[in-house]
Amino acid sequence: MSAPVTSKTASCAGIPVAYLESGAGAKTIVFLHGAGGASPEGVSFIPLLGARHRLLLPSRPGFDATPEGNCKSVADVVDVLAAFVREVAGGTAHVVAQSAGGAYGCWLAIRYPDLVESLVLSAPAAFAGHRAPPPPQELARILYGDSPSWAAPPDEANRQRIAKNAQANMRRFPDTADELKGRLGEIKAPTLLLWGTGDRLIPEEALQPYQLAIPTCTRILIHGAAHELPIAACEPWVRLVADFVERGERFVVNLGEGS
Amino acid sequence: MKFSVFNGMPYGRTREPTTKWPVPNRSYEPQQALDAVARALDDVAMEDELGYDWIACAEHHYSPFNLAPNVTVLASALTQRVKRAKIAILGALIPLTGNPVRIAEEYAMIDNLSGGRLVAGLLRGAPYEYLVYNVPPSESRSRFEEAWDLILRAWTDTLPFGWEGRHYHYKHVSIWPRPVQTPTPPIYVSGSSRESGAFAARKRVGLGLAFTNLALAADAARHYREQAAAEGWEPTPEQVIYQLPVHVDESDEAAYEAVRPFFAHGGVVTGLVTANRLVSSSGFFGSGDQKLVKRFHNVAADDPHSVEEAVERGTMLVGNPDTVARQVKRLRDEIGCGVLNLIFDRGGPPQQKRRAIELFAKEVMPQVRAL
Numbered sequence: 001m002s003a004p005v006t007s008k009t010a011s012c013a014g015i016p017v018a019y020l021e022s023g024a025g026a027k028t029i030v031f032l033h034g035a036g037g038a039s040p041e042g043v044s045f046i047p048l049l050g051a052r053h054r055l056l057l058p059s060r061p062g063f064d065a066t067p068e069g070n071c072k073s074v075a076d077v078v079d080v081l082a083a084f085v086r087e088v089a090g091g092t093a094h095v096v097a098q099s100a101g102g103a104y105g106c107w108l109a110i111r112y113p114d115l116v117e118s119l120v121l122s123a124p125a126a127f128a129g130h131r132a133p134p135p136p137q138e139l140a141r142i143l144y145g146d147s148p149s150w151a152a153p154p155d156e157a158n159r160q161r162i163a164k165n166a167q168a169n170m171r172r173f174p175d176t177a178d179e180l181k182g183r184l185g186e187i188k189a190p191t192l193l194l195w196g197t198g199d200r201l202i203p204e205e206a207l208q209p210y211q212l213a214i215p216t217c218t219r220i221l222i223h224g225a226a227h228e229l230p231i232a233a234c235e236p237w238v239r240l241v242a243d244f245v246e247r248g249e250r251f252v253v254n255l256g257e258g259s
Numbered sequence: 260m261k262f263s264v265f266n267g268m269p270y271g272r273t274r275e276p277t278t279k280w281p282v283p284n285r286s287y288e289p290q291q292a293l294d295a296v297a298r299a300l301d302d303v304a305m306e307d308e309l310g311y312d313w314i315a316c317a318e319h320h321y322s323p324f325n326l327a328p329n330v331t332v333l334a335s336a337l338t339q340r341v342k343r344a345k346i347a348i349l350g351a352l353i354p355l356t357g358n359p360v361r362i363a364e365e366y367a368m369i370d371n372l373s374g375g376r377l378v379a380g381l382l383r384g385a386p387y388e389y390l391v392y393n394v395p396p397s398e399s400r401s402r403f404e405e406a407w408d409l410i411l412r413a414w415t416d417t418l419p420f421g422w423e424g425r426h427y428h429y430k431h432v433s434i435w436p437r438p439v440q441t442p443t444p445p446i447y448v449s450g451s452s453r454e455s456g457a458f459a460a461r462k463r464v465g466l467g468l469a470f471t472n473l474a475l476a477a478d479a480a481r482h483y484r485e486q487a488a489a490e491g492w493e494p495t496p497e498q499v500i501y502q503l504p505v506h507v508d509e510s511d512e513a514a515y516e517a518v519r520p521f522f523a524h525g526g527v528v529t530g531l532v533t534a535n536r537l538v539s540s541s542g543f544f545g546s547g548d549q550k551l552v553k554r555f556h557n558v559a560a561d562d563p564h565s566v567e568e569a570v571e572r573g574t575m576l577v578g579n580p581d582t583v584a585r586q587v588k589r590l591r592d593e594i595g596c597g598v599l600n601l602i603f604d605r606g607g608p609p610q611q612k613r614r615a616i617e618l619f620a621k622e623v624m625p626q627v628r629a630l
């Protein structure tokens with residue numbers, strides 16, 4: 001089962017934020033994308049997750065069709081995201097942050113705890129250090145692995161858009177990793193930390209700070225999965241995220257088949 | 260070289276032929292099983308005192324030849340009787356269980372109970388084992404590799420984690436106890452197939468060669484070393500185990516006569532041959548291992564039919580101590596194995612077996628220790 005996906009725009013803190021929306025469930029998920037911007041067209045995870053919950057995917061300022069506005073720092077972007085949660089998501093949201101979106105998800109949970117019902121950090125990149133980007137010919141395999149889930153594989157325009165986003169936004173703002181590490185313990189939202197054991201971009205050590213500092217953090221490894229988990233390991237990723245959003249801390253309990 | 264004694268805790272002779280597989284258990288006699296258990300535990304204590312390096316055991320199902328379907332239960336008992344030698348579990352068949360974390364926990368317990376003497380074999384098993392718990396043979400490889408990753412992580416990851424795989428799913432893993440040996444006990448996988456040899460090389464662990472022959476084992480060991488070289492490392496001799504039956508007696512003639520009845524009875528369980536054929540041709544082996552598929556099509560035809568042939572093909576060590584020492588040297592030269600896992604159950608009654616164990620330790624081992 002999958003839900004239709006629509007493109008929309010909403011004014012948040014004075015910036016017209018472009019976003020995708022799918023589904024209409026009782027729980028609202030705000031998905032924070034990685035360095036490449038909005039996920040490529042043709043991904044399967046959006047309609048699949050939309051079939052379980054209401055899913056919103058804003059493009060952060062400076063990405064895709066969302067202008068940079070007056071954003072000069074990570075904190076400015078987080079203020080825009082907070083406005084998005086209030087005005088579009090309806091006041092609170094379950095925040096799911098992929099890769100470079102992870103730092104924004106954490107800061108949102110730290111600075112606006114009342115807006116974040118739960119937090120999923122999916123291969124978060126904040127403590128991975130700065131490394132040279134993979135060669136273009138290997139990039140897709142490193143990001144998506146050997147069996148990515150596409151309704152339709154991304155075309156050249158999508159690949160160009162993602163590369164442009166990544167180029168324009170790498171190290172655009174002063175790095176907040178050190179400060180973030182010291183404040184992770186302030187995150188009160190139940191947190192699910194996901195990582196694929198086949199991730200060649202984020203070293204496993206870069207996951208430790210979250211688990212050590214966030215009081216309610218549960219770490220789950222997806223065996224063999226590459227970095228871009230929603231695409232590289234779509235089925236288990238959607239199942240884990242949807243279940244965590246739906247059941248909160250009870251998601252650790254096996255309810256058996258058919259429940 | 261190092262020497263291991265395999266202890267399968269065999270039940271002994273049954274009242275009816277054991278040519279079928281599974282072997283019907285209607286003739287099971289509790290007292291005979293109790294005697295087998297007591298004898299096995301006495302034997303391992305003796306083997307420990309005689310200076311064998313490892314005491315080994317393995318998981319096999321549904322037959323009187325090996326009364327250890329749960330090998331960690333047996334290994335646990337061994338830890339209380341074997342005070343010096345390593346306890347080698349060769350091994351648990353990790354794709355067969357639905358719960359690899361339980362294997363990680365039990366192995367860690369054995370390592371603690373033995374004071375850090377566990378040798379950890381993590382095996383796929385012979386083809387017929389896949390009929391035991393109704394596991395698809397075609398999933399054997401992927402179950403094995405996932406279970407392997409999970410077990411290794413359970414031993415080494417010091418923070419709780421959950422696991423989402425193709426076959427196994429956990430929300431929390433954080434085992435107590437962890438193994439005593441760090442980062443892990445020495446690990447071996449079975450390596451008769453090309454895929455297994457490449458896997459062992461990739462993971463930088465030891466290779467166990469069993470239910471094979473000298474030519475095939477030498478080829479498998481060579482493949483393993485080539486793969487290891489490609490991965491940038493060189494296995495030590497101790498990382499290659501070769502398993503085979505042995506009987507040592509005062510003279511060559513006496514030794515040959517003692518094991519001849521084993522061949523006179525056919526030497527193989529015909530039902531097992533059928534079971535192996537059915538499974539091996541159902542996706543158990545990868546595309547690079549068609550030679551093994553062919554071999555298991557009728558493993559009985561490929562097995563030696565006489566003592567002389569068995570010795571020639573390196574599937575059995577038989578003779579007086581000097582003769583057996585020469586046969587050991589040949590295995591060392593041609594396979595490069597640094598550990599022999601010896602099965603002393605082919606030489607007739609228990610007292611004869613014990614005599615062979617003693618002769619090997621006192622008169623063969625000193626001749627070949629330095630190889």
